[in-house]
Amino acid sequence: MLSFFRGASRGAAAFLAISITAGPLFAAGDSIRFARDQAEGTVVTVQGVVSVPSGAFAPNDEGFAIQKGDSGIYIHDALGGSYALGQKVVVTGAVANSYGQVLGIQPTAIAVTGSHPVHPAKPIDTGDVGEGSEGTLVRIQGTVVDDVFDDGAYGYRFHVDDGSGEVTVFVYTGTGIDVSGVALGDEVEITGFSGQFLDHYEVNPRVASDIEEVSGCD
Template structure:
């Protein structure tokens, strides 16, 4: 009886064993692991390689499955395009508040359907959406301002709270078209820089208004 009780106690308090080498995790499970963990995840590419190079200083891309999303910080251009399936093995790291996956191996699969963005309130862009493709709508509350050489930024609000829209130079988006009070619909990668959450559009087609 005593040995049975000890076994039960050990089962309750023993730390969970790490995933077996090569085991593919959901992105949500990978995101819950400590920084420095080496993981393998699979999903669908949401942002093209290098679209955010001016501020991320890499040629990475967004990756999302049915549970969550993450930014893959690739040094080299693997020519990932939205809708392409991908499997990535790498190390979880922090980049100015944003959880990223620094890859040691990227395997691209077949081209599939693009990920449909998640409708989110402007105040809802937060840690819970980080890494995902989101869709927000609102009126411009702060006009576009230069943050070169990284890009440009402006803010929109749907009444729930402001969110920053950060436009990287590689996207080819002309921010001079946007002005105070203008209603916009913005699709983009849900990111974070320092303590600010932001939406990063991928191309001119991601901003309508």
């Protein structure tokens, strides 16, 4: 499962110790899905297109996400690189969990191999954002059901419901997205990364255009 921990009040970011296996594992057909099925500590090589740029989820995490087809995964990058939407990359590193929840890869090597259009976000009901969509780009449309909550240095959150069940939208400070125009009762379309925080699922926008007014916004 993929989630993020924001600040001491919401759980300090920490990764469990991992044991590195000898030699990276790689599945040419769907390396990301293959990696997601491996045990923590397994060294894998994955390839995909950057779907979340480096630093978008700062200050919580400076990493990025990649996707290939309908499989995606987060790269907890501490190597100091910067990767942009649409870059094709090959990443080698260890599958890791934080607090037994954050599934991602701690990379030891990252190589840019070209460019490719970012995979389109999959339209999904708000109530269906969950394990099956984790790590990929999704698009939801519905009503904002509460006021935007200021989560300090980490960003802002609100909830959207299309009638199938509400889902959290968390906008990280690193995106630079202005949420001042979002209000209770607005009809919005949200594109973002399907993730998880503690016991609930989230959609995490990446750029300003990921939040669009459908109607009812001034």
